[in-house]
Amino acid sequence: MTMPPQVKPALWGAAGGAIVWWVVLAFGFGWTSAGTSLKLADARAEKAVVAALGPICAEKFNAQTDVAAKRVALNDTSSWQRRDLFPKEWVTLPGGSYPSSDLVEVCSDLILKPKTALK
Numbered sequence: 798m799t800m801p802p803q804v805k806p807a808l809w810g811a812a813g814g815a816i817v818w819w820v821v822l823a824f825g826f827g828w829t830s831a832g833t834s835l836k837l838a839d840a841r842a843e844k845a846v847v848a849a850l851g852p853i854c855a856e857k858f859n860a861q862t863d864v865a866a867k868r869v870a871l872n873d874t875s876s877w878q879r880r881d882l883f884p885k886e887w888v889t890l891p892g893g894s895y896p897s898s899d900l901v902e903v904c905s906d907l908i909l910k911p912k913t914a915l916k
Contacts, residue, residue, distance in 0.1 A: 851903035
């Protein structure tokens, strides 16, 4: 099939224009695909759940009878091993099957945070 000589440059111009338009949308206006938007929304939702459950975990930890000894043990344990010091159900996100390292970190920080006196 033969094309008129004017069609080939027009097709290349349309393809180039589509690419330029995609770049302008993506980088100029912050346009993202549906998959990227879903990943961002999931990350924000998980961060909000961790922020809400962190104080609950710290409250449960501080309500234990031997909290002073457990706080010392928590302080002396490296951050990547701290999940072993919490009951699994305290540091597992709803619907999850394993402890959340973000929740363990937030909970540990709240427990080990120095208490400040109110003026």
